Amino acid sequence: MSLNIVNLSKQINQQATLAALNFEIQPGQIVGIIGRNGVGKTTLFRTINGQYLPDDGQVLVDGQVVVTQPELRQQLSFVDPQATFFKTATAKQIAWFYQATYPKFDQAKFDRLMTRYQLPVDRKLRHFSKGMFGLFTIILSVSTAAPYLFLDEPLDGLDVIIRKNVLSILIDEVANGNRAIMIASHNLSELEGIIDRAIMLKDGHIIHDYQLETMRAQxxxxxxxxxxxxxxxxxxxxxxxxxxxxxxxxxxxxxxxxxxxxxxxxxxxxxxxxxxxxxxxxxxxxxxxxxxxxxxx
The missing domain is CATH 3.30.70 (Alpha-Beta Plaits)
Structure with a gap:
């Protein structure tokens, strides 16, 4: 199983935000997407996951084009932290929606993690603190059972104790080699502790694709x-x-x-x-x- 991004390009407001990006993601990896503000990290996640249509290029899951086979989107999970429709629903209602979207949604895992972190399932998300909402998006993502997870600033707003627990959750999710996680984050010190690979974006292009173990040796x-x-x-x-x-x-x-x-x-x-x-x-x-x-x- 693999996720291939082939010559992916996207313009936002007539500006080339992504320009002919090419990379491959394999299960078992945690990959960091890094770059300065406005470089297109969120646009990349939205385009891969179908919120934006690419202007050029393709997203392939196991060699199959996702845009022509919508059922393949069940292999991808991106909980957009800027999605406004979340705010008026309760955590339980959002979970119901995701159950309909992801047939393998793990309700037991969702309930267990919500209980563990004391997140109220009957409270509307607009009443969650920033940290609570960030933690909720991670719990929702890992509960989808999708092989490829995309997390946009997942540590933002979390206190140090919850961050440590969240990082443990993410490491556990890839430990069996069946899932891959892509993380866009400015928290580089904590990102470095869990990622295997860092893809660096600048001016819409990939300027480096680091395997961190190799990089440290050289x-x-x-x-x-x-x-x-x-x-x-x-x-x-x-x-x-x-x-x-x-x-x-x-x-x-x-x-x-x-x-x-x-x-x-x-x-x-x-x-x-x-x-x-x-x-x-x-x-x-x-x-x-x-x-x-x-x-x-």
């Missing part, structure tokens, strides 16, 4: 100090600068080879130190523009 984050404030050309050509503060430069090299190490030594830094590399570092290294450097200085 990449290096270094803090360098030079006698002069000028940044050596090697750092810009082969690395991605995270921050600049006077003569102190923090840079990420995604493919740190022995040859690069020798070339770096030839730039004669007066100080060099390896630092822990995080998903936040990759975000800043790839998505920080030139005009942002002053803010980082």
């Amino acid at each position: 990449a290096r984050k270094l803090q360098l100090v030079y006698r002069e404030k000028q940044i050596p050309a090697l750092l810009r050509e082969h690395g991605r600068i995270v921050s600049v503060s006077g003569r102190v430069i923090v840079v990420v090299f995604e493919d740190f080879t022995p040859a690069l190490q020798a070339a770096l030594a030839a730039t004669e830094p007066v100080f060099q130190e390896a630092l822990p590399l995080s998903l936040t570092d990759l975000f800043m290294a790839n998505l920080t523009d030139e005009h942002d450097y002053d803010l980082l200085s």
Whole structure:
């Protein structure tokens, strides 16, 4: 079983929000979709799940085109946190609706999780707090039994204890290898602890598709100090600068080879130190523009 996104493009307000995206998702993965605000993460989820029709490209489940076979949408679950029709219904009513949409809806799991987290099933969702609503969308998603779940900012508004429990739920859902979860989130520190892969979006395109285990083995984050404030050309050509503060430069090299190490030594830094590399570092290294450097200085 696989989910394939093939040349997917979508314009919003005559602007190319998604441009020829290609990737494949396999069950057993937790994949993070990361990018700056407005890059199209929510648009991507809505287009995959049929809320928006693509302008070009296809969404395939096991090689079958979803748009021509609506029953395949039962394999996908996206509870849109911005869906306004939720607000006037109770949690129980929404669950009834999802039972009709997903024949394998796990009512026992839904009831168990709602009870565990003390969410009232007879209260209208407009009376839920932001954290309660976020937790409800996760419970609803995992109860659909769909193999592919899409979560948009699932940790937003949750307190630290519930976040830890939610992350445990998500890990449990993929542990048997039958489900995949795609998460769009700005909470990179907690996302890093559970995802296997990070797809990075910029200007409507996928600029990186990181397998995190491979990335950590190959990449290096270094803090360098030079006698002069000028940044050596090697750092810009082969690395991605995270921050600049006077003569102190923090840079990420995604493919740190022995040859690069020798070339770096030839730039004669007066100080060099390896630092822990995080998903936040990759975000800043790839998505920080030139005009942002002053803010980082």
